[in-house]
Amino acid sequence: MKKIWIIFIIAFIAVNAVAFSVFLTGNSQQGNSLSNAINQQNKTGNSQDNNPITSGSISSSELSKHSKQSDCWISYKGKVYDLTKWLPKHPGSAAAIAPYCGTSSEFEKAFSDKHGTSQVQRMVAEGIYKGELK
C-alpha cells in the first residue's frame, strides 16, 4: 500500500505543479500577448494620420530593406506588417519566416502554402501594421 500512495502523491504534485504554471503564470502571458498585439495594432491603425513615418505607403525597395530576422517586414495582400517581435513566438520557429522577410509575393505564397487562410487573422493581429505597399 505504501508504494501506491507514493505513486499517487507524485502524480498529484506533478499535475498540480504543471497546471499551476500553465494557468496562473507563463502561459497566461502567452495568452495575453494576442490581445496585446490586437490592441497595439488598433493603436497603430488609429495613428496612421499622425505618423507618416510608419504609416501610409511603403515602396518595395523600402520593404526589402527590412529583410533580417532582427528587422522583419513582410507584405500580405498589399499591406505591410512588422513581424520582428512575433518571430521568436512563431510556433513553427523564426527560421520558417526569416527567409521571407522583406518580401511580398514570396511571403504570400509561402504563407498560403503552409496555412491557407486559416492564420491570416492571427498574423494581422500579431504583426505591427506599417502601411500599404505601393
Next chain:
Amino acid sequence: MMNFKKYSPLLLRVGISMVFLWFGFSQIKNPSNWTGMMPEYIQSAISLPPNTLIYINGAFEIMFAVLLLIGFFTRTASLLLTLHLFHIVTIVGYGAVGARDFALALATFSIFLRGRDEFCLDELLAEKRNKKKKG
C-alpha cells in the same frame, strides 16, 4: 549507500509526463495559440473547427500523460505519446524545436522499451495478481 538506480525510470517517466501535461494544459487554455501547428491535411480531413481539434489534441496529451505518470498501461501510453511526438517532429521540421522534440520522442520511446518500473501502478497490480495466484 542508498540505491538510486531504481528511481531512474521513475524520474524519466515523471519528467516526460510533465512535458506532455504542460503542452496539453496550454492547448486547453489557449487553443488559438496552437492552431498554427495544426497541419492542413488534418484540418481538411476532419471537419471540425481548428480550436476544437486543439482541445481534442490537448485532452489526448493530458490523458495519456496522466496514465504515464501513474504508470497505468505504461507501454501503451508511452508508445502512443512517442508516435504523437514523432508526428509533431515531422510537422515542425528541422530546427531547434524539432531537435528537442526528437530527443523527447526518443526518451518516451525508451519508457516503452523498458516497460513498467517499480513505481508503476501496473507493477503493483501485477504483484497483486501473482500473490492471488500463489495464494
